[in-house]
Amino acid sequence: MALIKKFRIKSYKNNETIVELKNISVFYNKRQILENLNLKINKQEILGMLGPNGVGKSTIFNLITGLKDVNYGKIIINGVDCTNLPINERFTKFKLGLVPQYGGLINDLSLKENLTLVSEIHIKEKNMRNFKIEKLVSQFEFESLLNIKAKHLSGGQKKKLVIAMALINDPKILLLDEPFAALDILTIKMLQEIILNLQSTEEISVVICDHQAADLLKTCDRAVILSNGKVIASGSPNEVITDKDAKNQYFGDEFNIN
Numbered sequence: 001m002a003l004i005k006k007f008r009i010k011s012y013k014n015n016e017t018i019v020e021l022k023n024i025s026v027f028y029n030k031r032q033i034l035e036n037l038n039l040k041i042n043k044q045e046i047l048g049m050l051g052p053n054g055v056g057k058s059t060i061f062n063l064i065t066g067l068k069d070v071n072y073g074k075i076i077i078n079g080v081d082c083t084n085l086p087i088n089e090r091f092t093k094f095k096l097g098l099v100p101q102y103g104g105l106i107n108d109l110s111l112k113e114n115l116t117l118v119s120e121i122h123i124k125e126k127n128m129r130n131f132k133i134e135k136l137v138s139q140f141e142f143e144s145l146l147n148i149k150a151k152h153l154s155g156g157q158k159k160k161l162v163i164a165m166a167l168i169n170d171p172k173i174l175l176l177d178e179p180f181a182a183l184d185i186l187t188i189k190m191l192q193e194i195i196l197n198l199q200s201t202e203e204i205s206v207v208i209c210d211h212q213a214a215d216l217l218k219t220c221d222r223a224v225i226l227s228n229g230k231v232i233a234s235g236s237p238n239e240v241i242t243d244k245d246a247k248n249q250y251f252g253d254e255f256n257i258n
């Protein structure tokens with residue numbers, strides 16, 4: 001199996017924990033989704049989260065942001081027990097940014113209006129708001145789409161808009177649920193570069209889950225593989241793709257990143 005060649009020069013290894021999920025169990029009705037799961041996200045790392053459909057990846061993002069309560073266990077962010085902290089307090093106190101798997105924008109507002117709305121929530125100063133929006137418009141090449149209603153954007157354009165909206169408040173912890181889905185090859189590359197740039201300049205921690213495993217593994221410092229409610233493998237991208245359990249339960253024998 002080919003080893004993963006990263007397109008960046010530096011990779012980050014910081015063992016200071018920023019988010020910890022401790023002995024988490026989650027049920028929907030009586031169906032158990034996560035079982036005594038333990039997961040740490042380190043400061044300034046890009047963590048890839050992989051696992052089969054329905055294993056609980058989006059649920060984990062919902063637990064971190066507070067959109068879903070745990071049945072058992074604790075969520076610790078920056079050393080603070082947030083298990084019972086409301087969503088809005090988590091977002092502002094710890095500067096969370098979330099790109100949900102679906103939705104995340106207001107369909108009847110234009111692309112520019114969606115960006116403006118989020119900027120008005122997070123940034124007091126009008127000049128700063130305009131500066132931030134202009135920067136994102138240029139970075140994501142939105143110039144010709146500013147007045148198009150969100151509902152008329154293509155699938156990939158919508159995803160790019162939601163990602164740009166998540167970056168408006170300069171998050172310190174960025175959670176990306178399938179950011180590469182629906183994006184074309186060059187846009188994926190652009191997004192990978194934006195993520196790596198944020199990591200080195202803004203020192204943010206990023207968690208990405210995506211089924212585009214090769215793109216994900218090229219971007220992350222560390223990856224975890226989930227199966228049957230638990231983390232079954234954790235390590236560098238090269239370590240997880242050669243892990244026996246990860247191969248059996250997620251990658252299969254044919255997985256190749258080239």
Ligand SMILES: Nc1ncnc2c1ncn2[C@@H]1O[C@H](COP(=O)(O)OP(=O)(O)OP(=O)(O)O)[C@@H](O)[C@H]1O
Pocket residue numbers: 028029033051052053054055056057058059060101
């Ligand atoms: N609100 C809900 N009510 C009932 N069951 C739910 C709810 N939300 C999620 N589930 C169940 O929890 C499990 C985990 O769902 P989740 O969306 O976290 O999976 P995922 O790993 O993100 O999957 P995918 O790769 O398909 O996005 C699934 O079996 C799903 O049916």
Ligand SMILES: [Mg+2]
Pocket residue numbers: 057058059101177
């Ligand atoms: Mg999901």
